[in-house]
Amino acid sequence: MTLTRRTWLLVPVLAALAACANSPSSPPSSTPTSTPAASTSAAPATPGPSAFAAKKPPKLVVFMVVDGLPIRQVLGYRDQLQPDGFLRFLDRGAWFANAYYGHGYTVTAAGHSIMLSGAYPQRSGIIGNEWRDPMTGTPQYNTADPRYQYIGNKTEPLAGTSPENYKVETVGDVLRTLQPGSKVIGISGKDRGAILPAGHKGTAYMYMGGTGQFASSTYYMASHPAWVDAFNAAKPADKFFGKTWAPMLPESAYARSVPDGQPWQATSGNGNKLPAVLGAGMDGPGPRFYGNILPSPFGDELTLAFARAAVEGERLGSDDQTDILSVSLSSHDYINHAFGPESRLSHDHFLHLDAYLQSWFQYLDAKVGRDNYIAVLTADHGFTDTPEWAKSQGRDAGRINPAQAVGFVNAGLARQFGEGRWVIGMSGTGFIFDEPAIKAKGLDADAVYAAAKQLVEQVDGVQVAFTRAQLAGTDTTTPYLAQMRKSWYPGIAAPLQVVPKAGWMFGSRLVGTTHGSPYENDTHVPLLTWGPNWVSQGRIEQRVEIADFAPTLSAILHIPSPRQAQGQVLPLPAK
Incomplete structure (x- = not known):
């Protein structure tokens, strides 16, 4: 021992x-x-590991x-x-x-x-x-691993089941x-x-949106421990059926935020107005209801209940x-x-x-x-304001339709290199190309990427694009390049990375907003x-x-x- x-x-x-x-x-x-830049206010000196050496580590983080x-x-x-x-x-x-x-x-x-x-x-x-x-253009998912399955739950293609891709x-x-x-x-x-x-x-x-359960995968174990089975058997997600998400404070307390029911707010799921009743119009708990728990406060309540069971x-x-x-x-x-x-x-x-x-x-x-x-x-990222709201406040903001941007770049590349679907689509925040076609025509791939960079930077809402050569280089002065370099892994990330302007986002939907920028x-x-x-x-x-x-x-x-x-x-x- x-x-x-x-x-x-x-x-x-x-x-x-x-x-x-x-x-x-x-x-x-x-x-x-x-x-x-960093604040000029006084801050403690970086302590180093020795600052914590005299303290016994916590029992739980x-x-x-x-x-x-x-x-x-x-x-x-x-x-x-x-x-x-x-x-x-x-x-x-x-x-x-x-x-x-x-x-x-x-x-x-x-x-x-x-x-x-x-x-x-x-x-x-x-x-x-x-x-x-x-x-190849083949879809990839960050935690997908087809060798493993969810325990007691259906495993969809590309479902996250292991840390295999985490290097x-x-x-x-x-x-x-x-x-x-x-x-x-x-x-x-x-x-x-x-x-x-x-x-x-x-x-x-992880939460299973089809069943309202929490499940692990066979990467970790063959079957769940008894405490997980007991938690799921009690069907804690079902208690939220018919529960109302109502505002916590009087209406006057929300004067600093934008009222419900705006045209740029999505209406699917639980709707875009409070109070909202989970499961409204449904006969009882089922996959659609379980999926609607997460975009409500009750998703956090359920997750913390499972965390208590884990403790x-x-x-x-x-x-x-x-x-x-x-x-x-x-x-x-x-x-x-x-x-x-x-x-x-x-x-x-x-x-x-x-x-x-x-x-x-x-x-x-x-x-x-x-x-x-x-x-x-902490948080995994922040959020960009909805473009329509930002525009109503006098800010420059908007949506970049990915298909239209790809079409514009392809039209320009066709004029330069001949007919072809040179850009086959977006991957993350970048463009991927028909690499076999580039090779078959004896073209220099980096020259094609550079031409695509000049074209995509003409698209309304695009701030800058960086080629593979720039991302692999040593330039430390060009704005946003250092940040995009930290997001770029050769052979996995697209060879042309595109940065939208502040307040702009890639997306074809006309409601909601997103994140993903260096701002x-x-x-x-x-x-x-x-x-x-x-x-x-x-x-x-x-x-x-x-x-x-x-x-x-x-x-x-x-x-x-x-x-x-x-x-x-x-x-x-x-x-």
């Missing part, structure tokens, strides 16, 4: 021996040109992700928060006012891949949620290598939100070997996509989430002990910590990146950083 129940006192020795071998292979990334939550929403509604939800972090924890992602294509999978690895997509290979093979290790992977008895659990409404933070050696559970079923935080529980709450992302972060529906959902967090933290205080765990909250709305996210035994309290102004968190957590746990981590230890005030 000595090797599998390693005590915390041995880990600093191992960390010291491995420090050189596990240092990042490139220096910490610099501030992107599109984000504000509670790593919280709110999918699609920009920091501007956290601070914009601060006066309406519960006393012990987000305010636990803002009033009694240590938090970073200027925390950013440093990559350019800011989507869910990419963000979740960075948080606990410290590695950008240029190293992890998780360039987006989905993409197409740049040579780096996480803090949890390092922890379980050194302490195999430690548990690492990832839970989310989305497969990618569970699988990527859980890493290669943890266990992921108890796995006895997380019950001994001196640190466990990691990652909980990614997906509902805010669905709501922001449908209605916009400026909407009352998003505003009200944030207030519901705050109340859920208060209850969750109070549960952890009682079950695990407030002196035994550290809590962290502040999408890159500036919360990074909040609480844990009186490990961190002090206060607002830290120094600019940091989310990639810095993995090395910081490694220092707190007295273990080496993940091998491919690109961040550095945060200037977190240690106790």
